Amino acid sequence: MPKINRPRRGSLAYSPRKRAKSPVPKYQSWPQYSGEPKLMGFAGYKVGMTHIVMVDDHKYSPTEGKELMVPVTVVEVPKMLVAAVRFYTSDTYGKRPLSEIWAENLKHELGRRINLPKKAQWAKAKEEIEKRIESGEVVEVYALMYTQPDLITGVPKKVPDLMEVKVAGGTISEQFVYATSLLGKDIKVNDVVEPGSYADITAITTGKGTQGPVKRWGIMLRKRKHSRGGKKRHIGCLGPWNPHHVRWQVPQMGQMGYQQRTEFNKRVLKIGENGADITPNGGFLHYGEIRNNYVLIKGSVPGPAKRLIRIRPAIRLGEHVVRSPVIEYTSVQSKQG
Numbered sequence: 211m212p213k214i215n216r217p218r219r220g221s222l223a224y225s226p227r228k229r230a231k232s233p234v235p236k237y238q239s240w241p242q243y244s245g246e247p248k249l250m251g252f253a254g255y256k257v258g259m260t261h262i263v264m265v266d267d268h269k270y271s272p273t274e275g276k277e278l279m280v281p282v283t284v285v286e287v288p289k290m291l292v293a294a295v296r297f298y299t300s301d302t303y304g305k306r307p308l309s310e311i312w313a314e315n316l317k318h319e320l321g322r323r324i325n326l327p328k329k330a331q332w333a334k335a336k337e338e339i340e341k342r343i344e345s346g347e348v349v350e351v352y353a354l355m356y357t358q359p360d361l362i363t364g365v366p367k368k369v370p371d372l373m374e375v376k377v378a379g380g381t382i383s384e385q386f387v388y389a390t391s392l393l394g395k396d397i398k399v400n401d402v403v404e405p406g407s408y409a410d411i412t413a414i415t416t417g418k419g420t421q422g423p424v425k426r427w428g429i430m431l432r433k434r435k436h437s438r439g440g441k442k443r444h445i446g447c448l449g450p451w452n453p454h455h456v457r458w459q460v461p462q463m464g465q466m467g468y469q470q471r472t473e474f475n476k477r478v479l480k481i482g483e484n485g486a487d488i489t490p491n492g493g494f495l496h497y498g499e500i501r502n503n504y505v506l507i508k509g510s511v512p513g514p515a516k517r518l519i520r521i522r523p524a525i526r527l528g529e530h531v532v533r534s535p536v537i538e539y540t541s542v543q544s545k546q547g
Contacts, residue, residue: 218459219427219428219429219430219461220426220427220428220429220461222459224469225458226458227426227464227465227466227469228465228469229417229465229468229469230414230468230469230470233371233414233517233518234371234372234373234518234520235412235413235414235470235472235518235520236373236374236470237251237374237376237412237520237522239525240376240378240522240525241378241522241523241524241525242378243378243379243523244379245379245380246379246380246384246388247377247378247379247380247384247385247387247388247389248377248378248379248388248401248402249353249355249375249376249377249392249397249401249402250375250376250377250378250402250522250523251355251373251375251376251402251520251521251522252287252290252375252397252399252401252402252403252520252521253287253290253355253357253371253373253518253519253520253521254285254286254287254288254357254399254504254505254518254519254521255285255286255287255357255359255362255364255365255516255517255518255519256283256284256285256413256511256513256514256515256516256517256518256519257283257284257285257286257364257494257497257500257504257515258283258284258494258495258496258497258515258545259281259282259283259284259510260281260282260284260488260490260540260541260542260545261279261280261281261282261541262279262280262282262479262480262506262537262538262539262540262541263277263278263279263280263537263538263539263540264277264278264280264479264535264536264537264538265277265278265535265536265538266278267533267535267536277538280479280508281508281509281510282479282506282507282508282509283506283507283509283510283511284488284494284500284504284505284506285504285505285507285511285519285521286362286364286485286500286501286502286503286504287399287502287503287504287505287521288357288358288361288362288502288503289358289396289397289398289502289503290355290356290357290358290396290397291316291317291355291356291358291394291395291396291397292313292353292354292355292389292392292393292394292395292397293312293313293316293320293354293355293356293372293394294310294311294312294313294353294354294393295310295311295351295352295353295354295377295386295389295390295392295393296309296310296351296352296353296354296374297309297310297339297342297348297350297351297352297386298348298349298350298351298352299342299347299348299349300349305349305350308342308347308348309335309338309339309342310335310354311335311336311339311390311393312327312393313393313394314393314394315394316394317356317358317370319358319360319368319369319370320356320370320372322368322369322370323356323369323370323371323372324372336390339386340386343382343383343386348382348386349382350376351376351377351382351385351386351389352374352375352376352377353374353375353376353377353389353392354372354373354374354375355372355373355374355375355397356370356371356372356373357370357371357518358370359371361501361502362501362502363498363499363501364494364497364498364499364500364515364516365516366516371518373520377389398503399481399503399505399521400481402521402523403478403481403505403521403523404478404481404532405478405479405480405481405534405535406477406478406479406532406533406534406535407477407478407523407524407532408475408476408477408478408523408524408527408530409475409476409477409478409507409521409522409523409524410472410473410474410475410476410521410522410523410524410525410526411472411473411476411507411511411512411519411520411521412470412471412472412473412512412519412520412522413470413471413511413512413513413517413518413519413520414468414469414470414471414512414513414517414518415467415468415469415470415471415512415513416467416468416512416513416514417466417467417468418466418467418468419465419466419467420463420464420465420466421463421464421465421466422443422463423443423444423445423461423462423463424443425466426461426463426464426466427461429445429461431443432444432446445460445461445462448460471512473509473511473512474524474525474526475524475526475527476507476508476509476511477507477508477535478505478506478507478508478521479506479507479508479535479537480505480506480535480537481503481504481505481506482503482504482505482506483503485499485500485501485502485503485504486499486500487540487542488500488504488506488540488542489542490541490542490543490544490545491542491543491544492544492545492546494515494545495515495545495546496514496515496516497515497516505521
């Protein structure tokens with residue numbers, strides 16, 4: 211008898227495949243960094259895709275030194291603001307928030323997202339945190355940053371997206387001084403990544419609603435004799451008699467898409483300030499024109515247009531020399547068809 215080998219259809223990773231709780235992705239880990247204190251994340255809004263012509267600068271590449279056409283994703287990244295600094299402590303149950311220091315000059319649009327503190331007692335909170343840092347209670351420092359979608363014409367909303375960004379590098383005392391100095395100030399994407407560097411891109415994927423097992427898991431269509439009644443897109447069997455229940459590995463219908471995904475080691479090719487240099491004739495499909503700073507990321511990123519995109523320095527990269535890309539041409543041809 212021949213050996214029968216039939217790999218299962220579809221990956222069981224990320225199971226159960228539920229809808230994301232929030233359109234704002236969350237990071238559970240951050241890259242190691244030992245330099246001066248620095249913010250380890252930024253956020254923007256996905257615009258669309260275009261292509262550029264650049265010189266291949268990868269060493270030992272067969273096309274090294276030659277011009278290549280590269281697809282890129284455009285992400286609009288207006289300045290972000292630091293609303294607060296949050297301090298974490300650690301006990302037998304793990305890390306938990308210890309205290310916060312809020313900025314005094316918060317934008318009123320942030321009040322649409324959360325209840326703003328009526329009065330920030332800056333001096334009292336700073337004195338209390340300094341004592342806890344000296345005693346060793348504070349183990350991590352995070353900045354609460356929020357976006358400014360009201361500056362973007364392509365995203366039809368004014369409510370900011372609020373998120374935690376880790377402050378890394380230096381000692382806890384140095385992180386405290388650095389983070390508190392940023393309260394209420396503008397942060398640019400250049401403060402987090404630079405052209406030529408690698409980053410991790412996280413977003414919520416495009417939601418496709420409830421789908422059947424053929425589209426969701428990639429199972430085969432049932433044959434003519436096995437699909438009496440026209441049910442070709444059903445699975446042939448829910449499982450064996452024993453165990454006497456339907457196992458979670460059986461491909462069934464359910465939610466597809468709208469789940470958090472991270473793409474590692476995506477190269478940042480350009481950080482631009484003038485959106486007119488990249489906006490095609492007639493604007494980007496489903497988005498419009500770019501009016502703020504933008505980032506060109508090599509390849510595709512998760513999610514549809516207007517989706518919030520979080521950018522984090524690469525966590526799996528290892529040693530790498532940052533090479534500044536040489537871009538010869540950027541396509542601004544109309545995307546209308």
